[in-house]
Amino acid sequence: MIEGTIPARTAGLIRATALRVGVAPAQLTGVSGLDPADLDSDLTRVPTESAWRMWELIAGFAGPGSGLCATATAGRGGLSAWDYLFSSGPTLAESLRTAMELRAIVTDPAVGWEVIEDGGLLTIRDSVGIEPDMVLAPIEEFVLSLMLRRVREATRQPLVPVRVAFTHRSARRHGFLVDEFGTSRLDFAAPRAEITFLDAGALPTGADPYMGRIMRQYVELTLASSRSVPDWHEQLRHAIAAALSRGDLELDRVARRLAISPRTLQRRLHEMNTTWRKEVETVRYEQALNLLRDTGLPVRSVASRLGYADARALHRAFRRWTATTPDAYRREIITAHRDSSGPALARRGEHR
Structure with missing residues (x-):
C-alpha cells in the first residue's frame, strides 16, 4: 500500500526548498519526523503528512509565491524518471497521459491529475484534491509551474498557457505568477486547479519509442518495489x-x-x-x-x-x-x- 505516502525523492525536494527559504534543519526534522538520510532513494516512500508539514513551513517563511521556490529547485531529473515521461510518447498529449497515469512515482496516488482534450484545447486538471486548505496555494503554484516547465522541455517550444486556474484565492499582488506562466489569464477560487494549452496536444516530443517503453517499465518496477519508512x-x-x-x-x-x-x-x-x-x-x-x-x-x-x-x-x-x-x-x-x-x-x- 503506497496510498498516504509520497516518494522520498519528492520529500527531499520539498525539504531542499524549505532550507532554501530559510527554515532551520532541526525545525524541519522536528515537524516532519523525517531523517534526511531516508530521502535519497527512488524506492523509499514517506508519509504524505510529513510533506504537508514542510509545505506549511515553506509558506510561512516565504509567503506568496513560495511554491515557485520548489519549482526552481526541481531541475529536470530532480524528480527522477517521471520528468522524462513527458517525452515518452510521440506526441505531447500521449506523453502527458503516461505521466499522469504513473504520477504515484512523484506524489501520493490519491492525488488525481487528468489530461483532457477538447478540440484544440489541452488541459491538465487536478481531479481529486486531498491537500489541507492552508497549504493549497504553494502546492498548486509548484505543481502547475512544474507542469509548464516539463511541457516546454518535452516540446522544446516556449509554450504559453491560455489559462491557469487555482482553487485558492488571489493574493493582493500576483505579478510573480504572471511572470512565471507568461500570461495574465489567471483564475482564482476555481473549482479545480488546471493549466490549459491551445493546439499543443499533437506537438511532437521527439521521443524514442524504445526508450519510452524502457522508462515506463522502470517507473512501473519502481512503484512495485517501493516501501514505506515508518511514520x-x-x-x-x-x-x-x-x-x-x-x-x-x-x-x-x-x-x-x-x-x-x-x-x-x-x-x-x-x-x-x-x-x-x-x-x-x-x-x-x-x-x-x-x-x-x-x-x-x-x-x-x-x-x-x-x-x-x-x-x-x-x-x-x-x-x-x-x-x-x-x-x-x-x-x-x-x-x-x-x-x-x-x-x-x-x-x-x-x-x-
Whole structure:
C-alpha cells in the first residue's frame, strides 16, 4: 500500500526548498519526523503528512509565491524518471497521459491529475484534491509551474498557457505568477486547479519509442518495489521501545532521540489524541506479549525489561490489559501450541 505516502525523492525536494527559504534543519526534522538520510532513494516512500508539514513551513517563511521556490529547485531529473515521461510518447498529449497515469512515482496516488482534450484545447486538471486548505496555494503554484516547465522541455517550444486556474484565492499582488506562466489569464477560487494549452496536444516530443517503453517499465518496477519508512507514530513507539531496553524511559530523552523538543512531542501526542502514558503502556503491552510468548524468561525478568520495579507491578498491569496474569497467558500459549502441533505429530508417527 503506497496510498498516504509520497516518494522520498519528492520529500527531499520539498525539504531542499524549505532550507532554501530559510527554515532551520532541526525545525524541519522536528515537524516532519523525517531523517534526511531516508530521502535519497527512488524506492523509499514517506508519509504524505510529513510533506504537508514542510509545505506549511515553506509558506510561512516565504509567503506568496513560495511554491515557485520548489519549482526552481526541481531541475529536470530532480524528480527522477517521471520528468522524462513527458517525452515518452510521440506526441505531447500521449506523453502527458503516461505521466499522469504513473504520477504515484512523484506524489501520493490519491492525488488525481487528468489530461483532457477538447478540440484544440489541452488541459491538465487536478481531479481529486486531498491537500489541507492552508497549504493549497504553494502546492498548486509548484505543481502547475512544474507542469509548464516539463511541457516546454518535452516540446522544446516556449509554450504559453491560455489559462491557469487555482482553487485558492488571489493574493493582493500576483505579478510573480504572471511572470512565471507568461500570461495574465489567471483564475482564482476555481473549482479545480488546471493549466490549459491551445493546439499543443499533437506537438511532437521527439521521443524514442524504445526508450519510452524502457522508462515506463522502470517507473512501473519502481512503484512495485517501493516501501514505506515508518511514520512518526511508529518512530515514536520504536524510540520508546529502545528507551525501555536502555532503562532511560523519560519523555525528554525520547524527544531528543526523535530530534524534537519535549514540548513538540507533547503537542504531537495531543494532535494524535493520545498521551505519553498511553503510548508507553501500548509499547509495554506489546513487548510483554512478545517476551512471554517467544522467550522462556522468568516473569520477574520480563518485568525488569519493561521497566517495572518488580514482578508484582507487571502482574497488575497485565491483568489490567488482559484480565489474566502473565503466567496464565504463557500457559495458554503453550497449551494452544501443543494442541495445534499434536495432530501433525500424530500424522508423522503414522508414517514411521
